[in-house]
Amino acid sequence: MSAAKATATAITQIPPETSTPTILVIEDYSDTRELLATLLQKHGYRVLEAEDGVEGLLKAGWMYPDLIIMDLSLPEMDGVEAARRIHAQAKLSQIPIFVISAYLTEAVKADVHAAGCTEIFAKPFDAEILLARIARTLVADDEVSTSISAR
Numbered sequence: 001m002s003a004a005k006a007t008a009t010a011i012t013q014i015p016p017e018t019s020t021p022t023i024l025v026i027e028d029y030s031d032t033r034e035l036l037a038t039l040l041q042k043h044g045y046r047v048l049e050a051e052d053g054v055e056g057l058l059k060a061g062w063m064y065p066d067l068i069i070m071d072l073s074l075p076e077m078d079g080v081e082a083a084r085r086i087h088a089q090a091k092l093s094q095i096p097i098f099v100i101s102a103y104l105t106e107a108v109k110a111d112v113h114a115a116g117c118t119e120i121f122a123k124p125f126d127a128e129i130l131l132a133r134i135a136r137t138l139v140a141d142d143e144v145s146t147s148i149s150a151r
Contacts, residue, residue, distance in 0.1 A: 021138050022046040022063065026056030026070035026082065027100075032123075036069060036100075039127055045134075053077025060086050065095060066138055072101040072108065080108075083115035096137045100125055 023045050027033040030051075037047045048063055050056035054076040060068060068086065072079035079099060086092045096118040101108070104122050112120055119133055 020044065020046050021066040022048060023134070024048045024050065024056065024059055024063070024065035024068045024070075026050045026053065026068065026074065026079070028052055028071060028074050032071070032100075039131070040134075043131055051075075053079060053082035057082050057085050060092055060095065061089065064091065067134060068095055068097045070097065070099060072099055072103065072112070080111050080115045083112070083117050087116040098130070098133070098137075100130075 023040050025033055025036045025040070025047055027036065027049075028051050033049055033051070037049060040047050048059055048065060050059050053070075053074040056068070056070060056074070057077065059065075070079045070082065074082065077085075079101070083097050083099070086095065086097065093116075097116065098119040098121065099112050099117050100121045100123055102123040104120060109120055118137060121130060
């Protein structure tokens with residue numbers, strides 16, 4: 001997807017302010033992206049979607065999701081580089097990133113952790129475990145935000 005098309009798509013999809021957690025799913029394989037989106041929506045999350053690393057980086061910067069789930073093998077920019085660039089931006093640096101990939105060698109896992117990703121899941125993933133870790137992560141982030149704002 002071109003940057004101009006991604007920009008136009010992202011601008012038309014800017015979500016209204018809400019307390020419902022927003023999750024950005026960055027996945028090039030449409031079946032997996034749709035599966036994740038449906039699963040997350042059924043559990044009360046708002047979902048944004050991106051098809052490649054560049055589009056994901058742009059949408060993260062425009063929409064500030066509460067959490068990002070991404071594949072590693074992405075066109076335009078791979079998941080590790082996208083995670084590095086997302087976390088290099090001050091406003092995005094605290095967004096938890098979950099990686100889902102079929103290719104998880106020890107070297108890949110080390111790269112993923114070095115890029116600041118929170119969780120790693122092998123494909124096929126267990127939906128119940130994924131949902132539990134999302135909930136745990138979002139609650140922990142909310143508790144940190146509440147304690148900081150109370151100071």
